[in-house]
Amino acid sequence: MREKYNLRQLVNSDFKLINEIENKLKIRQLSNGIEIESNSYVGVVKLNNFQIIISPKITNFNLAKMIAFAYDLESIEILNELNELATDKANISDIISLIFLKETENIFYQGLRKRYQEKEEDIASCRGKINFNKLAKNSSSSVTLPCRYQELTVDIEENQIILAALRLLLANTNNRKLKKKLNILFSKIKIEVSLRSLSYQLLTKGLNNSDRLNNNYKNLFRLVELLLRKEDFNLLGEQDNDFPGFLLDMNLLFERFLKKYFKSKLSPGVKVEAQKSLKNKFRSDKLSYNLIPDYQFFEDGKLVRIADAKYKNYEQKKVSVSDLYQLTAYALANKGKINQVYLFYPGSKIESKTFSLNNLARDIKVEIIAQGLNIERILDDIENKNLDFKLFD
Numbered sequence: 001m002r003e004k005y006n007l008r009q010l011v012n013s014d015f016k017l018i019n020e021i022e023n024k025l026k027i028r029q030l031s032n033g034i035e036i037e038s039n040s041y042v043g044v045v046k047l048n049n050f051q052i053i054i055s056p057k058i059t060n061f062n063l064a065k066m067i068a069f070a071y072d073l074e075s076i077e078i079l080n081e082l083n084e085l086a087t088d089k090a091n092i093s094d095i096i097s098l099i100f101l102k103e104t105e106n107i108f109y110q111g112l113r114k115r116y117q118e119k120e121e122d123i124a125s126c127r128g129k130i131n132f133n134k135l136a137k138n139s140s141s142s143v144t145l146p147c148r149y150q151e152l153t154v155d156i157e158e159n160q161i162i163l164a165a166l167r168l169l170l171a172n173t174n175n176r177k178l179k180k181k182l183n184i185l186f187s188k189i190k191i192e193v194s195l196r197s198l199s200y201q202l203l204t205k206g207l208n209n210s211d212r213l214n215n216n217y218k219n220l221f222r223l224v225e226l227l228l229r230k231e232d233f234n235l236l237g238e239q240d241n242d243f244p245g246f247l248l249d250m251n252l253l254f255e256r257f258l259k260k261y262f263k264s265k266l267s268p269g270v271k272v273e274a275q276k277s278l279k280n281k282f283r284s285d286k287l288s289y290n291l292i293p294d295y296q297f298f299e300d301g302k303l304v305r306i307a308d309a310k311y312k313n314y315e316q317k318k319v320s321v322s323d324l325y326q327l328t329a330y331a332l333a334n335k336g337k338i339n340q341v342y343l344f345y346p347g348s349k350i351e352s353k354t355f356s357l358n359n360l361a362r363d364i365k366v367e368i369i370a371q372g373l374n375i376e377r378i379l380d381d382i383e384n385k386n387l388d389f390k391l392f393d
Helices: 012-020 060-070 080-083 093-108 132-137 157-170 174-191 200-208 210-231 250-265 319-334 375-384
Strands: 002-006 026-031 033-038 042-044 051-055 115-123 145-153 233-235 245-249 270-274 282-284 288-290 295-299 302-308 339-345 351-357 364-373
Touching: 012 282, 012 295, 026 042, 026 051, 026 270, 033 051, 060 093, 060 245, 080 245, 093 157, 093 174, 093 210, 093 245, 093 375, 115 270, 145 351, 157 200, 174 233, 245 250, 250 270, 250 302, 302 319, 319 339, 319 364
Parallel strands: 302 339, 339 364
Antiparallel strands: 002 033, 026 033, 042 051, 042 245, 115 145, 233 245, 270 295, 282 288, 295 302, 351 364
């Protein structure tokens, strides 16, 4: 997608961010405005004089459900809240903030997790154990005793992660209603929990404390990890409590969403493996290159289907030659003699287009079946637990 916008001017400080995201989103200064080119990324980029919002083709309501399902967050009850917040005017960071808010509210009103922490302080009456080494060194006639004791507290890493993430999302949420709710919850938790910087180090400490007592935190930790690792969900910049943008790779989301959907539809004897290399490779004298389809389907251990997912508008545009080349390579390289390879793309209706390659001299026939999948219908299918919808025609 390439669009031009008149009367928009970049300033020098914008170019550091533009260079950082050039492999995801290209922003170019023109004589009378700017040009924006985006492939699979959607989201928000904040520049000095304006912000760029790239919205997906699907509704934000369905986007939120896709994220919840793809990343095992489907237990989060967000649907009524989504309608209330008028998500058609929301952006990606608002959707993520809402998902995080709802799960945090569930945890907060059930009670934040507590754990005993060791404390040491001078107090008037003995508590726990007296620190006799410190007492011997203290020659003053103090009326206090140096004590070491265990205190049950909510000020632990798990809750500090929640508070730090709330601050990050609060600073970057546009929706007024959502911002108000985030601020109320942030203020309540901050009364008892220390505010720290959100980092991998803090998240690792929280994960190391994981046990059956804090399973309710797993969704929140998963979201924080997605934000921090900057792969699927991309926080731009290095700011502690503010970031100049948030981008979501719809291609990766579509791949993950379909992978989990396929797993929910397959019969017991069939399994799907994602991003697994085919046994055959491209080879040269010193180098080899793996061929990695998005999905391989196995029935009783035997390869029966190969497929890729592309978040592209193939309902209205021609399937790219590069994609046909890629899938043809899968057909030729697999050892299961699978000559039909599927290419799944989002569409408004379920339809398929077949591209055939016949080489009679070599007895080779390859078929690439580009099949549109209606995301809204799939989401309804998931919600209604309909098991009759066929994956392959």
